Each structure stands twice: as C-alpha cells, then as structure tokens.
Amino acid sequence: MKQPLALFVLAFAAATVLPAHAQLLQQAPSAGQANQPLDRIVAVVDEDVILQSELNEAVRSVQQQYASNPGQLPPINVLQKQVLDRLVLMKLQVSKAKEQGIRVSDSDIDQAVAGVAQQNKMTPEQLRAAVEQEGGSFAAFRAQLGEQLMVQNLHQSVVRDSVNITDSEINNLLNSPSYKAGEVHLAHIQVSIPSGGSAADIQAAQAKAEQAINSIKGGMDFNAAAIRYSDAQDALEGGDLGWRRMDEVPPAFADTVSGMKPGDVSPALRGPTGFHILKLVDQRQPSKQMVTEFHARQILIKPSELVTPAQAEQKAQDLYNRIVNKHEDFAKLAKENSKDNTTANIGGDMGWFPQQAWGSTIAEQIGQLKDGEVSKPFQSEAGWHVLQLEGRRQSDLTDQIERDQARQAIGNRKAEQAYDDYLRQLRSDAYVNILVPELRDDTAAGGKS
Structure with a gap:
C-alpha cells in the first residue's frame, strides 16, 4: 500500500505536494451516480451538506485502498464515522479558504494532476483513463484536487501568521541533549477530547484509549488499532508519523519515548488535545552529512x-x-x-x-x-x-544541515500544534448536525448543533 505524502505544507516549503493516491479518499460521486436523483443528507455542515452518496463513495475508496489487507479496517460503522469526520473537516476547511479569498487556477490544478500521475507512474492521460475506468468523473477529480490545494494554501496562511523561528531557538535546540539523541520513527493513536470537554468527555476518551491499548496487547496490529480507534487525520494511514528527530517529539512525550525500545507501545498519555498512544517503530543515531x-x-x-x-x-x-x-x-x-x-x-x-x-x-x-x-x-x-x-x-555539511534541520524541526512542531489548534477551534465553532443517528460519535470533537 502506498503511503500518502504529508498533506500540509509549511510556509517556507519549496513546493506543494499531494498524496500519491489523492483520488482515493475524497473522490466525488461517479458519473453514473451524478445522474441519479438527490439522495439523503447525512450531515449539515454550516451552510453545506454531506450526502449519503458522498459518504458511500469515500468509504468505498478507503476499502479499495485496503483491498489487499481488509482486516486492518475497523467495522463498517466505525469506518463510516471516521470518514464522515474527515468529510466534515474538509468541508469546513474549504469553506474557510473560500471565505478568506483563497483560489486556485486551472494551471495549479494541471500541475497537481501531473504530480499525482507521476507519483503513480502514469501520464496525465493514463491517470484520466484510470479514473474514468473506475466510473469516476475526471472533472470531479480535478475539482477535488483544487479543494485540496485550497486547504494547503489555508494551512500555509495559518502557519505563516503563527510560526516564527529565532536564531536563539535554533541555538538552544542544537545544544540540547534531545537534539543529539538522533531520530525516531513513530506511530500514534490520538483519542481527542472535545474543545471545552466535560469530565464525562474526558472519561469517555480515556476509556476509548484504554480499549485501544487492550486491543494491541491482545494481538491487534498497531496500524490496525490506529485505523480503528484514532481520531487523528492520519488514522486511515495507520497513524504513521514517519521519521522525526527527538527534539520534534512534544516535550510532554519525549521522556516516555526516550525510555522505549523499537516495538514498544506507550501507555495512554494525556496531552492538551486528548490521549495519545505512541509506538516506537525504529530509531537511528545522527551521522556525518x-x-x-x-x-x-x-x-x-x-x-x-x-x-x-x-x-x-x-x-x-x-x-x-x-x-x-x-x-x-x-x-x-x-x-x-x-x-x-x-x-x-x-x-x-x-x-x-x-x-x-x-x-x-x-x-x-x-x-x-x-x-x-x-x-x-x-x-x-x-x-x-x-x-x-x-x-x-x-x-x-553536517553543521549547516543540522542548523537547517533544527529550523525545520522547530517550524514543524510549531506548525503542527498551530494548525491542530486551528482545526479544533474551527470544528468547535461550526454548526455540524449529523442527521443519521448511527453515524454520530459522542467521543468525537463536537461542534455547535
């Protein structure tokens, strides 16, 4: 299974990237479905709606993505809730981007199409044929890439306004023991607590985190547990955080990670946004560059x-x-x-x-x-x-590269926290009404309703 590239782009990044399988999660209804009568509304998101057909198609795309290993997916009702939450968050981000006047041009979308095609080892023409062969609309595919670009630009705008890195921060980081400790490959499960959550919300989130830990102890693969239990945006990718330096690990978790060995899974750790379970996949020491x-x-x-x-x-x-x-x-x-x-x-x-x-x-x-x-x-x-x-x-170039990496590490950490806070506030301020009772998730980050 191909791993998606990071969706967000820092303000100082040189290029914009999209997931190699960007068409999978957010694909619009196929051409045949588009001609069918309007189906039922499953959720109202501010002044927008999510249709049952949108949810079905997005779920089908995730199932297609895991076709070679379907056992990693959670039960269908859990998967539907996870995908619906992603659709809600995407609607909110696109709406906010439009509100701020963020637009993308046809040439921007052309470049995104070319990038997706190249990452899938296709030409743009072959990509179009592949989308249409699966019954999809290439125009809808392009529209969704446009929305993803808008969200990336929104992310850049938020990060640009909130992330500032000073030389003293870089110097302090380079001199810290955590920076010299090398890199770790982490995966995580995040069980969110709603913004301003009550004691009952906190208790429910903790119980869900403990359930995840018990499932892992019982033999469930960590990636499968992340898909099933995590509320993070990378849940459907198995919670893989990739390689990061120890200094990029939030200080609240760094002590726990430093005491782990590859393969170890942490207990549920309380953080500002909820409970986190970490797995140390691997680690490596710094070397000359x-x-x-x-x-x-x-x-x-x-x-x-x-x-x-x-x-x-x-x-x-x-x-x-x-x-x-x-x-x-x-x-x-x-x-x-x-x-x-x-x-x-x-x-x-x-x-x-x-x-x-x-x-x-x-x-x-x-x-x-x-x-x-x-x-x-x-x-x-x-x-x-x-x-x-x-x-x-x-x-x-060890010194120069280390300084560049330190700047990027600080920027990544600040950007990740800033945008996570932004999304939580965006979700909290939104009017979101899930109309289908079985799709409601009492433990998910709630909004106004």
Missing part, C-alpha cells in the same frame, strides 16, 4: 519577445560550438551572452553547490559531466543552458 558539491559555470539563453524559442536554442548551440570547436573562453562568452542575473557578470560562475541546488534539470546534466567538460545545450523551464563543470568535491 557528507555531500558531493559541484563547481560549474553556465550560460543561459532565455526566449523573450525579441528571441523565439527556436532562436534561443540556435544561439545556445552556436555558443557551444564556439567553446568546444573554436576553444573560446567560456567565462568571457557567459559574461557577454548569458541572461542569468546571478551569474552572468562573474563569467557564469555558479560557485560550489550540492547537486540539486539549481533544480533537477541542471542536477541531471551536471551529474553526467567530467571535470572540464562542457555540456551540449539543454532546455529547462528557464531557457537553454550550456554548462561547464570545473570540479567536484566531498564536503562535510
């Missing part, structure tokens, strides 16, 4: 209003011939002809850099060159390039 760096020069020829793409390609080819066949000086030609604002005035000198620093296209080309060799002209999104590799070296 040796990176291959390249020193290169480049000439970039950009198409413009005055230079057609074909003319840009021809000029790059002419410059390549002058360098390789006529042995003209690369740096001189770069200064005279290159349109890259950062390197042209210094003879195209790109300095020393890790392979991916200038993007995947240049990374692929630079990896194929020998010292002193000049690349044939190649195209990127920026235009046509000619590269000359000056040399390569192995560099110990």
